Amino acid sequence: MRLTDLQIKKLRAPERGQKTYFDEALRGFGVRVSQGGAKSFVVMFGEDRRLKTIGRYPDIGLAEARIEAKRFQADAALSEPVAASTIPDIAFLEARERFLRDSERRTKPRTSQEYRRLLERHFAFDKQLAQIRRADVMRVVETLGATPSEQRHAFVAIRTMMNWCFKHGLIESSPVPPLTYGAPTRSRYLSDAELAAVWRRAAEFGPPFGTIVKLLILTGQRRGEIAGLRRGWIADGCVTFPEGFTKNSREHRLPLGPMTQEIVGGVDGGGDLLFPARGGTEGPFNGWSKAKRQFDKPLRIAPYTLHDLRRTFASNLARLGTPIHVTERLLNHVSGTLSGVAAVYNRHSYADEMRAAIEAYERHLNEIIAAHPG
DSSP states (O other): OOHHHHHHHOOOOOOSSSEEOOOOSSSEEEEEEEESOOOOOOOOEEETTEEEEEEETSSSSHHHHHHHHHEEEEHHHHHOOOOOGGGGOBBBBHHHHHHHHHHHHSSSSHHHHHHHHHHHHOOOOOOOGGGGHHHHHHHHHHHTTTTTTHHHHHHHHHHHHHHHHHTSSSSSSSSSSSSSSOOOGGGGGOOOOHHHHHHHHHHHHHHHHHHHHHHHHHHOHHHHHHHHHBBGEEEEEEEEOOOOTTTTTTEEEEOOOHHHHHHHHTOOOSBBBSBTTOSSSSSSSOOOHHHHHHHHHOOOOEEEEEEHHHHHHHHHHHHTOHHHHHHHHHHTSSSSSSSHHHHHHOOOOHHHHHHHHHHHHHHHHHHHHHHHHO
């Protein structure tokens, strides 16, 4: 089949194991669906037809995944075993700089900047590249155990660099284990101090991006849902996202707490869109990458994504004792405690419970901000 976003959304999970659906438009590229419903982009390479995972859908989009698959297939085709006699004698620091310069040309600025920060901060081996052993790398990684997120990102950075060095014939093999380290990447949530720092930065940064970040913290909604907010959807202390707009295409009625209502009411502009794209009012705000880079510059916290604010919202609701089914309603999750037959027969809106949870959360957020003044 020729993969499209609509087809990917419709792919059903197998009863057991995993099933891969390959794309007719790009040979060797496809989507692997697991028994639990998770969907990941994969690319096939090599004579033994190995599969490499590119990323989880929808964290990475179809178009971006195709580009990554083509790039990987090209790299794999060019990667040939290098004879030992051709391996250059190069210092680790020189190899690091070569990798970083190449990264600046190939990757997004945010990515290359993060590689440079992590590698220069944590990996400064004063020896030849070929002398670096797995124990050297893991000794550094283990020292970062007190900051799991930083530890995980540092491990990924040095693994990426060493794989690059192998592909470019600078070493015979990578000394970094071909495995993930620590908690999964998608488990990041912000501590109270980090959340307060992001909130203060949002107030300082101002609209539209700073205001959007505040609303992400306050509501736990997805960034596209907040960026696409319209005044006509807001009434009686609630916002009603219409059918077809949200990720699951279902109408979602969300109560707004006092803080959220004050922020929404203070957004300038007379158009229906609260956050129109720069230079016009036809579409919502879309300058995510540039704005996030500028926003994060003065922050002294581990890397995070805007989606991590949604996870942080849910985690704080759990701390407050909010029942999971109420949290799921606030997040507009289709699956969970109320799905299948239970969802069909339980038509209670949980509006009162949702509003109580939102108001308790806003009070809790105010306490967090007051306890961490910066």
